[in-house]
Every structure is written in structure tokens, then in C-alpha cells.
Amino acid sequence: MRVVRTTDYNDMSRKAANVISAQTILKPDTVLGLATGSTPIGTYRQLIDWYKKGDIDFSQVSTYNLDEYRGLAPEDPNSYHYFMRTNLFDHVNIDLANTHVPDGLAADPEAYCASYDAMVRDAGYPDLQLLGIGRNGHIGFNEPDDAFSKGTHLVDLTESTIEANSRLFDSVDDVPRQAFSMGVQTIMYAHTILLIASGEEKAEAVRDAILGPVTPHCPASILQLHANCILIADAAALSLCPAE
Numbered sequence: 370m371r372v373v374r375t376t377d378y379n380d381m382s383r384k385a386a387n388v389i390s391a392q393t394i395l396k397p398d399t400v401l402g403l404a405t406g407s408t409p410i411g412t413y414r415q416l417i418d419w420y421k422k423g424d425i426d427f428s429q430v431s432t433y434n435l436d437e438y439r440g441l442a443p444e445d446p447n448s449y450h451y452f453m454r455t456n457l458f459d460h461v462n463i464d465l466a467n468t469h470v471p472d473g474l475a476a477d478p479e480a481y482c483a484s485y486d487a488m489v490r491d492a493g494y495p496d497l498q499l500l501g502i503g504r505n506g507h508i509g510f511n512e513p514d515d516a517f518s519k520g521t522h523l524v525d526l527t528e529s530t531i532e533a534n535s536r537l538f539d540s541v542d543d544v545p546r547q548a549f550s551m552g553v554q555t556i557m558y559a560h561t562i563l564l565i566a567s568g569e570e571k572a573e574a575v576r577d578a579i580l581g582p583v584t585p586h587c588p589a590s591i592l593q594l595h596a597n598c599i600l601i602a603d604a605a606a607l608s609l610c611p612a613e
């Protein structure tokens with residue numbers, strides 16, 4: 370794993386946006402795997418800024434998001450559909466038909482998950498997968514477990530994730546207890562993975578992910594085995610990792 374240490378959140382966001390921007394310049398019909406959460410917001414803002422300046426073009430880009438809360442409609446302000454529209458898609462020249470976020474309302478979860486996987490596979494898997502990391506080392510919504518997950522599946526969220534994500538809801542009781550998430554295996558099929566992390570509350574997860582044993586108890590640790598994974602993290606997130 371290549372580790373890029375940045376001074377702060379803004380520096381992390383700019384550097385991550387640079388990697389995404391370079392990818393779309395080199396391959397205009399790039400397939401991007403996208404993430405939600407607070408961490409990528411600055412990266413998306415930077416991309417929007419560069420789009421407005423004419424430096425980046427999304428017209429041929431297609432996207433596949435990692436996850437969505439079960440039970441939330443696309444227009445629900447807490448849904449990841451809504452997040453992606455408001456934080457990126459509505460502000461750039463991407464064709465919405467080329468954007469994909471798991472359907473939180475899917476009636477037959479098993480069949481739906483298989484179809485989402487087939488879609489990502491048929492797209493050739495992401496050229497570049499953007500990832501955040503949960504405080505417990507989760508990626509997408511792949512929570513610590515006894516085994517790594519494979520394809521897209523329905524996840525029972527852990528109390529720690531529900532609590533961490535409740536800051537974005539009116540109350541903790543409003544946080545859905547389940548989510549659809551791409552599996553770890555699907556994530557690992559991405560050609561390049563760009564993991565971003567910011568802040569002291571991610572320091573333990575980042576240390577375990579990059580220096581700890583590869584274990585499903587820290588799902589992000591499997592990224593150590595990916596041939597082309599880049600971690601861009603600020604000094605606070607890397608505070609438990611010795612500088613090279």
C-alpha cells in the first residue's frame with residue numbers, strides 16, 4: 370500500500386481529487402466506485418470546483434456506489450442517493466443514467482444484490498474505487514466479522530456504526546439498522562483503490578488497517594493485499610503510524 374501523509378483534511382481532499390481527476394483525464398470513460406460519509410465531501414467539492422473551471426469532464430464517466438441504507442427512498446435526505454446528488458452528481462456534467470447507488474427499497478434483497486453485483490461486473494469493475502473507513506475499520510458497510518464478505522449483501526449495522534452515523538440523523542432511533550453494501554471481494558476487484566481518512570478518531574482504524582494483521586475483524590486490513598491501493602490520510606489519522 371502506498372501511503373500519502375497530508376497536513377490536514379483540505380490537503381487530503383485536494384490530493385484525493387487530483388488522483389480522481391488524473392484517472393478521468395487518462396481514461397475519460399472511467400468507471401468510478403464512489404463512497405459516502407463526511408470524509409469524501411471535500412474531495413467531491415474539489416472535483417466540482419475543477420469541473421466548473423473546465424478542468425475535469427464527467428460526460429463519459431460511470432459510477433457505482435458502495436452502499437445504501439435499507440428502507441430509505443432515494444429522495445430521503447439521509448439516503449446515500451440524496452447524498453451523491455447533492456454532494457456531486459447535481460453539480461457536474463455526469464449523465465445520471467450512468468450513476469448507480471444500491472436501491473434501499475429493493476423488495477427482494479437477495480435477487481437485488483445479485484443483480485447489483487452483475488452490473489458492477491459487467492461494467493468491468495471500477496477503475497478507481499474511492500473508500501472511506503469506519504472507526505471500527507469497516508469499508509462500505511462491511512462490518513468486523515469472522516469472515517470477509519464476498520458480493521453485495523444486506524448488512525446488520527453494528528451499534529458503533531449506528532452511533533457514529535447518528536450525527537447525521539435527527540436521533541439515533543432514526544438510523545436504519547440495515548444497509549446494502551458491496552462486499553469486500555467486489556471492492557477488491559477494483560483496479561485501483563483510493564482509501565482516504567481524516568481525523569484522530571480514525572487513527573486506530575488506520576493503524577490496524579495498514580499495520581495490523583489482515584483479518585476480517587478489521588475489514589480494511591484486506592487492502593494490504595491489493596496490488597494497487599493508495600491511502601491518502603492526514604497527520605491526525607496517521608498519528609498512530611510511525612512516519613517513514
Ligand SMILES: N[C@@H]1[C@@H](O)[C@H](O)[C@@H](COP(=O)(O)O)O[C@@H]1O
Nearest residue numbers: 405406407408501502503509510
Ligand atoms: N458506509 C459509510 C462508509 O462508506 C464510510 O466510509 C464510513 C465512514 O464515514 P465518515 O467518512 O463519515 O467518517 O461511514 C459509513 O458507514
